[in-house]
Amino acid sequence: MKRWTAGLVLMASLASVLVATPAHADAVRDQEYWLQEYGIEAAWKTTKGAGVTIAVIDTGVDGTVKELVGAVTGGTDFSGQGSSNGQTPVGDDNPAHGTLVASLAAGRGTGTGAGVIGAAPAANILAISIGFTGGPISSDDQIAQAVRYAVDQGADVINLSLTRETLDWPVSWDSAFLYAMDNDVVVVAAAGNRGSGTTSVGAPATMPGVLTVAGVDVNGVASFNASTQGITIGVAAPSEDLVGVAPGGSHVLWNGTSGATPIVAGIVALVRAAHPELDAANVINRIVATAHDTGAPGADAIYGFGLIDAEDAVNANVPLVEENPMGSLAEWITIYRRAESTPAPVPTFSPSPEPVPEGDNSTIAGPISPLGTLLPTVSMLRNVGVPLAIYGIFLLILAGSGVLAWRRFRSMRERE
Template sequence: MRRTGGRAATRALATSVLVVATAAGLTLAPAAAASADSIRDAQYWLSDYGVQQAWQTTRGAGVTVAVIDTGVDGSVRELQGAVVGGTDMSGQGSADGQRPVGSDDPAHGTLVGSLLAGRGTATGDGVIGVAPEADLLSISVGFGAGAVDSDQQIADAVTWAVDHGADVINMSLTRNTLDWPTSWDEAFLHAQEEDVVVVAAAGNRGSGTTEVGAPATMPGVLTVAGVDRSGAASFDASSQGITIGVSAPSEKLVGVGPGDVHYSWSGTSGATPLVAGMVALVRSAHPELGAADVINRVVSTADPRGASQPDPLYGYGLVDAAAAVQRTVAPVTANPMGDLAEWIRVHRRADAPAPSAGAVAPVEPAPVPTPQSDGDHPLRALLPTVESMRSTGLPLIVFAVFGAALVAVGAGAVRQFRRRHEQE
C-alpha cells in the first residue's frame, strides 16, 4: 500500500544465564523449553499496550513493512507467509534476503520480524506480531566483514525498500554517531518524499549507547526508546536524546528465531518493531493518511511520561496501539519528528566544506541528566565498548538477563537510575 498523501513461561524464560552480544556478534538465551502457549502468554505488550483492542479494527492487512537487518527467515513456523520479498545488500546473504547474515547474530532480524508481523500458529499459540497480517520485505545487511561499505548498504537498503513498495521501514540498528553520511540524505529523503514511515531504535545504554545515534537522529524518523514491564524508562535497554518520539517495551521480550527456537531478549531492537507494527496498524486502518499524519497519530495518542513533552527519556510517552488506530486525531501539516529536506537545505549547503567523519553533530542535544548508577555499572565489564561498536557497526545489542543473582545486581542499578530521574 503506497499513499499519495514444557513448564510455565517464567521458568522457561528465566534460565540462570547472562548472555550479552559482543562486538563480534550476538548471543541469545533460548527459551526452547517453553510450551507454545506459554510463549504467547509472555507477550504482555499485546494487552498492556492496546494491541489486542486495535485488532478489533485492523490487523495490518494491506501494509508492507521492510525490515533492514540481518535477514528475516521466512521459513520459521510463526513467519510462514509473512515475508513476501527481499534482497541482500551485504554480498553475503541470499538473493531474497532471508538467509541470516553473520555467524554470531543470525537470529536478530528474524526476532525483529516476529515481533512485528509474526503469524502465530494454526492452533492459536506461539509468537504473534503487533501487525500479524502485514507483509514483510527482508533486506539483509552485514557489517564489519563484507565488501560493501556499511553506510552504503544502509543507503541502498532504504532506497530498495522504498522502490519495492514499503509503507514502513523498521531499522533496529544504530551508527552510534549523531551524524550520518550524505548518502543517507538522499535515501531517507527519498523515503519521506514517497510517504514512507521510517522507525528506528534509540539504542541501548547497556551496550554503550548513552544517547541516540543515526538513523534515530535524522529529522522525520520516528525514534523508539525502551521501557520496562512497569512502564519506567529502562536503564540498560534504552538510551536518551531529544529526537526520541515514543517509548515501547524493551525488556522481557520474547521472539522466534531460525529453527523455530524461541528467545528471551531485551533492547530497543525489540521495542522498535512493536512500534513499527503499530504504524502498520494505523496505515491499514487509515489508508488515506500521509506519513506525517500517521506518525502524529502514534505520538499524539501516546501516554505522556517524563517532565516535558517530548521528554529525553520517553519522547511523547508510551505508545497506545488502540488509541493510535481508533481515536479521533486532528490532521497536521508537518511531520512532528522534523523535516529532513529543510535540514539538508541548511546543513548541506553546496558551499559548505565536506564534513570529516564524526565531526558533524546534526542534532545538538540539550543538556539532560545522564542516567547512571553510582560508580561503574555492575555489568559494564561484560558489555562492548562504544569504540568496538563504532568499528563494526553491528545492529543494536540484544541481551537477556537471567538468574536471581544477576537480576538482583541489575535491579539495584535500575532502582538507582529511577531514583535519580524522579528527583530531577
C-alpha cells in the same frame, strides 16, 4: 562531514531459550505482555495490518519458521553473504537478529493463542539483509541502497533496529532517507541500548523525520540497559523480557530497543491499514499524539512523547497536521549541509599600479602615507589639468573684481 567506516551495531541481547508446553495456556504467547497492556489486541478489533508492507533492513529473515510462513513476501541481499530473497541470516555476531525483529512486527503465531504473534499479524515483511562488518560495500552504503530498494518495492514502513553509534550520518543517507520520506514511507528506528555501549541516541535515530523508539521495562519505566536517551526520541515501547522466534523456530527471550522498534513498526502498520488516506506525517502524528504522557511536558529525552497506545493510535480522533512532528529532513539538509560545504572564495580587490603610457617620463611612487591618498597624483593632474587651469583663472578674475569693488566702496564713503 566526516566519513565513518565502522560497522553498524545491532541492539539486542539474547537470554534463555523458552520451551513451549502443551498446557492450556501457551508459554510463548503468555510472554507477550505488551499485546494487552499497550492496546495492541484492542486495535486488532479494527485491523491487523492487512495490505501493509514492513521492510526489515537487518540480518535477513528466516521465512521458513512457522510464525513467519506466508509473512515474508519479498526481499533481497546487499551484504554479498545472503540469498537473493533476503531470507538467509547473515553475519557472525547475531544472525538471528532479523528474524527476531520480523516476528515482533508481523509474526503469525503457530495456532490459536500459540507462538509469537506480531503487533501487525496480517502485515507483510520485506526481508532485506545487510552486512554489519563492512565488506566490498560499506555498511553505510548498504543502508542507503536498502532504503531505496524498500521504497521501490512498495514498503509502507521501514524498520531499522540498528545504530551507527554516532550523532551524524553519511551524506549518502540524506538522499536515500529523503527518498523514503518523499514517497510517503514511515521510517522507524531504534534509539539504542546503554547496555551495549550506546550512551545516547545515534543515527539513523537522530535523523529528522524518523520515528525513534526508546525502551521501557515490564512496568513501563524507562529501561537503563535496554534503552538510551536523546532529544530525537518519539515514543517508548517495551524493550525488556521480549519473546521472539529465531531461525530454525526456537523461541528466545531478548532485550533491547531492537525489539521495541518492530512493535512500534507493527503499530504503524495498523494505523496505515486503518487510515490509508493518511500521509506518513499524519501516521506518525497519530502515534505520538496518542502516546501516554509520562509527566514531562511535551517530548522528553527519555520517553519522547510517551508510551505507545495502539488502540488510540488506530481509533482516536486526531486532528490532521501539515508537518511531520519528528521534523523535516529536507529542511535540515538545506540548512546544515549548505553550512558544512566549503564556501566559495570571495574575490578581494587589490589595487595595482596604473600602467604608464608610452612616452610618460613620470615615475611610480613608493608607499603612500595616509595623507597621501588625499593629494592629487600626477595622473590626476594630467587628466584634469586643463579644466582646472581654466577654473583657476575664472576664480582669479572673480577675486580681482571683488577687490576692486571693495576699494571703490571705501573711496565713496570717505568722500562723504
